[in-house]
Amino acid sequence: MDRQPIQVIGGGLAGTEAAWQIAQAGVPVIFHEMRPQRYSPAHHTEHLAELVCSNSFGAMASDRAAGLLHEELRQLGSIVIAKADEHSVPAGGALAVDRGQFSQDLTETLSSHPLIDFRREEVRKIPEGIVVLATGPLTSPDLAEDLHRFTGMEYLSFFDAASPIIVGESINRDIAFLASRYDKGEAAYLNCPMNKAEYLRFREALCQGEQTELKDFERETAKFFEACLPIEELAQRGEDTMRYGPLKPVGLSDSRTGDRPYAVVQLRQEDKAGQLWNMVGFQTNLRWGEQKRIFQMIPSLENAEFVRLGVMHRNTFINAPQLMQATLQFRHNPQLLAAGQLIGTEGYTAAAAGGCLAGINAARLALGKETVTLPNTTMMGSLFEFISSASPKHFQPMPPNFGILPELGEKIKNKQERYGRYRDRALGDLKNWCSQL
Known part of the structure; x- marks a missing residue:
C-alpha cells in the first residue's frame, strides 16, 4: 500500500x-x-x-x-x-x-x-x-x-552566540601547552595561561570592548540564555567570574614548568588534522575588529589567525x-x-x-x-x-x-x-x- x-x-x-x-x-x-x-x-x-x-x-x-x-x-x-x-x-x-x-x-x-x-x-x-x-x-x-x-x-526569544575558530599554526606553542584537567584522559586541549596581571588587563579590555548594537526589537524582546553567556557579559559580572567559568585554571598545570596559571583560555580541536582550534566558552557579541584586538591579548594568541570570528544572533522558541x-x-x-x-x-x-x-x-x-x-x-x-x-x-x-x-x-x-x-x-x-x- x-x-x-x-x-x-x-x-x-x-x-x-x-x-x-x-x-x-x-x-x-x-x-x-x-x-x-x-x-x-x-x-x-x-x-x-x-x-x-x-x-x-x-x-x-x-x-x-x-x-x-x-x-x-x-x-x-x-x-x-x-x-x-x-x-x-x-x-x-x-x-x-x-x-x-x-x-x-x-x-x-x-x-x-x-x-x-x-x-x-x-x-x-x-x-x-x-x-x-x-x-x-x-x-x-x-x-x-x-x-x-x-x-x-x-x-519567546534569547540570544545565542558562537565562539571564534583559530588556525592552529598561528598559536604560539612556546606558551600554550597541551593538557587535560587533572591529567585525566588524552591531553586534547591547548591551554593558554595567564598570570594575574595579564588576566586583569584582558578582563578590563573585554568590559570596555565595543559590542555590536542590538536592534530595538531585539533589546525589548530577547535576553541572554544563562548557559551560553557572551564572554564580555561574564567579564562584566565580576572580577573572578570568568575564573570560575570558562577560564578556570583548576586541575591544569604546565608540565614544562609545573606552575598552575592564574587563569587559562582553553582551545579545543575542531578537525581531525588539528589545523583548527575553537576558543572554548568564547561566544561573543564584540565587534569583529574588537575581537581580534582583545583576543590577541591572550598569551600565545598574539599572532592568532581567525578563520571564524564570534557571532551572536537572536534565537526564538x-x-x-x-x-x-x-x-x-x-x-x-x-x-x-x-x-x-x-x-x-x-x-x-x-x-x-x-x-x-x-x-x-x-x-x-x-x-x-x-x-x-x-x-x-x-x-x-x-x-x-x-x-x-x-x-x-x-x-x-x-x-x-x-x-x-x-x-x-x-x-x-x-x-x-x-x-x-x-x-x-x-x-x-x-x-x-x-x-x-
Whole structure:
C-alpha cells in the first residue's frame, strides 16, 4: 500500500534525525532544507546538521547528563550520534567531531536513502498531513508567521552566540601547552595561561570592548540564555567570574614548568588534522575588529589567525508547555510534531533526541499506531516531559541535566555514585521500553 509521505522541515540535527527515523521505519519522507536557496544568519554551508556553534556534543561519560543522552540515542539507532562517533576528534572527555566531515557524511547518507525525497527549497507555510517542524531557532520569517497564526502566540526569544575558530599554526606553542584537567584522559586541549596581571588587563579590555548594537526589537524582546553567556557579559559580572567559568585554571598545570596559571583560555580541536582550534566558552557579541584586538591579548594568541570570528544572533522558541505534548505532538493538531531548539530544548544532543522521538512518533502515526512517550526515568523522557509541563510563565530553554530526573528511591550523597545509579536506571528502563515497541 502506498503511504502518504511525511514532511520534515529543516535540515539541522533534529530534522536530520527525524527524517532518518521515519525512513528507517519504512515510511517515505519529503525532507525540506532551504539552504542554499536561503541561509539563516548563523549558517555558512549547505550541508545537513551543520554545527554552527561548538563542535562538541558534551561529555562522553554516561554518568554525565550529555553522555547518558548519547547512550540512550545509541540504543534508539540515532544516525546523528552514529556519525558523531565515526567522525570524532580528540576533546578530552567530550564527544567532539570534525564538523565538516560529520555534516557532509550525513548529507550524503540521507540524500541517498531510497525513502527520502530531499528537496532544497524553502517552506513558507505549514503543509497538510503529518509534518515534523525542525526549523530551529532561526525559522524563516514566512514560516514563523504561519506558525504564529497557528499557535496564536508570539515566539519567546534569547540570544545565542558562537565562539571564534583559530588556525592552529598561528598559536604560539612556546606558551600554550597541551593538557587535560587533572591529567585525566588524552591531553586534547591547548591551554593558554595567564598570570594575574595579564588576566586583569584582558578582563578590563573585554568590559570596555565595543559590542555590536542590538536592534530595538531585539533589546525589548530577547535576553541572554544563562548557559551560553557572551564572554564580555561574564567579564562584566565580576572580577573572578570568568575564573570560575570558562577560564578556570583548576586541575591544569604546565608540565614544562609545573606552575598552575592564574587563569587559562582553553582551545579545543575542531578537525581531525588539528589545523583548527575553537576558543572554548568564547561566544561573543564584540565587534569583529574588537575581537581580534582583545583576543590577541591572550598569551600565545598574539599572532592568532581567525578563520571564524564570534557571532551572536537572536534565537526564538515556542512556549512548549502551552502547546506541546511529551510525544512532541502539538496539542491542537496531533499530526503536527516539532523538535529541536524550536521547542525549547538546548544543545546538539537534545536536538537529535527530539528529532529521534518526533520521527518515531510521526512514523507511528503514518502506520496507524499509537504515539509513545519515553520513560521519565530516561534523560530523553524527562526532558520532553519537562518542556511539555513546565511553568509557561517563566519557560526558558532547558539542556539535559540530572535535576529533571525523578529522584531515586534512596538518598545517595556521593554525586558520582548517584549519577551512576541514574544512568543504570535510565538505560535499563529504556531497554525494556524498546523491547515492548
